[in-house]
Amino acid sequence: MVGAVVVFAFFAIQSPVFRSARGVANWLDPASTLGIMAVAVALLMIGGHFDLSAGVMTGTTALTVGVVAVEFHQNLWVAIGVALLIALAVGFFNGWLVTRTGLPSFIITLGTFLMLEGLNVGLTKFFTDTVSVGGIDDVPGYASAEWVFASRLSVGGTEFRVAILWWLLFTALATWVLLRTRFGNWVFATGGDDVAARNVGVPARRTTITLFMTTATAAWFVGTTLAVRLTSVQANTGVGQELIYIVAAVIGGCLLTGGFGSAIGASLGALIFGMTQLGIPYLHWDADWFYFFLGAMLLLAVLSNRLVRRYAEAARR
Amino acid sequence: MSAPGGPALLELRDVGKDYGTVVALDGITTTVRAGEVTCVLGDNGAGKSTLIKILAGVHRPDRGEVLLDGASVSFAAPREALDAGIATVYQDLAMIPLMAIWRNFFLGAEPTRGWGPFRRFDAGQARKTTRRALAEMGIDIRDPDQPVGTLSGGERQSVAIARAVHFGARVLILDEPTSALGVKQAGVVLRYVAAARDRGVGVVLITHNPHHAYPVGDRFLVLNRGRSLGSFAKTDVSRDELTRLMAGGAELDQLAHELERPTP
Numbered sequence: 001m002v003g004a005v006v007v008f009a010f011f012a013i014q015s016p017v018f019r020s021a022r023g024v025a026n027w028l029d030p031a032s033t034l035g036i037m038a039v040a041v042a043l044l045m046i047g048g049h050f051d052l053s054a055g056v057m058t059g060t061t062a063l064t065v066g067v068v069a070v071e072f073h074q075n076l077w078v079a080i081g082v083a084l085l086i087a088l089a090v091g092f093f094n095g096w097l098v099t100r101t102g103l104p105s106f107i108i109t110l111g112t113f114l115m116l117e118g119l120n121v122g123l124t125k126f127f128t129d130t131v132s133v134g135g136i137d138d139v140p141g142y143a144s145a146e147w148v149f150a151s152r153l154s155v156g157g158t159e160f161r162v163a164i165l166w167w168l169l170f171t172a173l174a175t176w177v178l179l180r181t182r183f184g185n186w187v188f189a190t191g192g193d194d195v196a197a198r199n200v201g202v203p204a205r206r207t208t209i210t211l212f213m214t215t216a217t218a219a220w221f222v223g224t225t226l227a228v229r230l231t232s233v234q235a236n237t238g239v240g241q242e243l244i245y246i247v248a249a250v251i252g253g254c255l256l257t258g259g260f261g262s263a264i265g266a267s268l269g270a271l272i273f274g275m276t277q278l279g280i281p282y283l284h285w286d287a288d289w290f291y292f293f294l295g296a297m298l299l300l301a302v303l304s305n306r307l308v309r310r311y312a313e314a315a316r317r
Numbered sequence: 318m319s320a321p322g323g324p325a326l327l328e329l330r331d332v333g334k335d336y337g338t339v340v341a342l343d344g345i346t347t348t349v350r351a352g353e354v355t356c357v358l359g360d361n362g363a364g365k366s367t368l369i370k371i372l373a374g375v376h377r378p379d380r381g382e383v384l385l386d387g388a389s390v391s392f393a394a395p396r397e398a399l400d401a402g403i404a405t406v407y408q409d410l411a412m413i414p415l416m417a418i419w420r421n422f423f424l425g426a427e428p429t430r431g432w433g434p435f436r437r438f439d440a441g442q443a444r445k446t447t448r449r450a451l452a453e454m455g456i457d458i459r460d461p462d463q464p465v466g467t468l469s470g471g472e473r474q475s476v477a478i479a480r481a482v483h484f485g486a487r488v489l490i491l492d493e494p495t496s497a498l499g500v501k502q503a504g505v506v507l508r509y510v511a512a513a514r515d516r517g518v519g520v521v522l523i524t525h526n527p528h529h530a531y532p533v534g535d536r537f538l539v540l541n542r543g544r545s546l547g548s549f550a551k552t553d554v555s556r557d558e559l560t561r562l563m564a565g566g567a568e569l570d571q572l573a574h575e576l577e578r579p580t581p
Contacts, residue, residue, distance in 0.1 A: 181437050186424075
């Protein structure tokens with residue numbers, strides 16, 4: 001929270017564009033799609049797991065939407081539904097494999113990440129003979145899909161993308177689930193100590209699988225947004241983003257070891273990311289500084305998280 | 318103090334358990350009554366853990382019978398034992414250090430409010446109930462929102478005991494609750510063991526420390542290498558005899574074991 005304010009102040013003081021309404025709408029946009037993912041990834045991290053396939057999953061779903069709609073001549077909503085089913089299946093597969101084998105989710109999702117990356121390129125080439133699929137806006141159902149996923153809302157004369165609204169909604173929903181439902185309690189418990197959780201009757205396995213399916217669903221939502229917004233999708237979409245999601249969640253206070261964190265924190269992490277990404281060009285700095293800045297934020301966040309953990313375990317004897 | 322000597326809540330009759338060809342437990346007979354503390358004493362490897370696992374429903378006995386309220390029972394899973402009112406507080410406590418006390422207290426049994434998709438964890442109720450349940454056991458918690466990790470070992474044991482009692486345990490099995498604690502902390506925990514007893518719970522206290530067991534116990538079962546060295550009422554045994562039994566019994570057994578060796 002403090003970090004977000006400092007970053008905002010830093011850029012806002014030096015760049016009038018950054019603090020204008022148009023500027024705000026601009027940097028909220030990357031923050032929103034990232035934020036939706038970061039919130040889901042944060043839930044999973046609180047539950048004690050990573051999902052490296054989350055980034056490439058946005059590409060897989062976006063490509064599925066494109067291929068099913070354009071190459072198979074289906075209504076866009078049918079394509080979106082198919083993409084959701086695929087996302088849920090992959091999410092279930094990840095969760096099932098992790099709970100079944102007890103292997104680190106890092107390795108298992110690294111496997112699905114690489115498999116999906118290969119499938120994305122291979123199948124896109126197979127269906128379209130190129131490495132992208134386009135023409136999504138010519139498909140029936142586009143108008144209504146655009147309204148849901150990619151419309152713009154005018155607030156005080158400035159246009160904001162609807163993804164921002166979805167982001168706020170998902171953050172609120174995730175916060176409510178975490179803090180005010182049984183499932184939320186189970187997420188903290190499973191991430192904190194899954195053996196202890198199981199001893200008192202928490203369905204730890206089901207919780208983990210549900211969390212993996214949640215990140216996959218978030219990836220589906222973001223992937224669909226990308227497909228509908230850009231109307232054409234590159235086969236390498238989303239690759240490399242998975243680490244950014246984790247960075248946002250960690251900046252937002254999630255412990256890498258699980259059991260602690262918040263959805264709002266992850267959203268603020270995404271916000272810092274969005275502000276930095278657009279703030280640096282606004283200051284006419286070299287864009288390379290962006291990654292330096294991001295790395296510094298990450299280190300700072302991890303160091304302060306360590307203090308949290310120390311506090312919680314201070315009285316342990 | 319509730320009057321001891323009521324009907325047996327839980328009864329073991331000649332219970333035995335083998336792991337492969339190893340006899341882990343044999344011929345164990347004892348009773349647990351409501352409002353009484355039955356102490357299971359024994360050195361490492363005496364079969365205390367195996368006995369807990371049988372009572373908690375993790376293992377089934379290979380020989381003998383477990384009777385609950387006079388009827389023979391056989392638990393297939395820990396959940397069944399729990400549903401029958403037998404709660405076990407393990408050494409590792411089954412608590413999550415980073416979570417608040419009230420969240421831990423209701424973990425796996427969260428009270429809910431509302432309907433359908435709006436069914437939610439009744440946090441206000443949970444906080445209040447936690448505070449009240451702890452207060453009833455005489456445990457003073459500054460703030461139910463503090464993480465369990467900030468509690469001392471003795472406080473954590475106490476919260477775990479209060480949790481088991483709150484969720485209707487009739488038989489409470491405590492696995493070495495004082496072993497990792499200092500003298501003062503151990504005293505605190507023993508006080509809550511007595512509080513649970515006074516509320517009519519049948520307590521099974523497993524320990525290797527006769528000094529902890531004697532003041533709070535009503536009945537003592539001494540184990541050695543999987544066999545019972547006797548089940549005594551408090552009136553039949555003094556603290557010194559109990560200590561000697563644990564130490565001397567082990568030595569005698571070892572001696573007998575050595576003398577047996579030459580014969581095939």
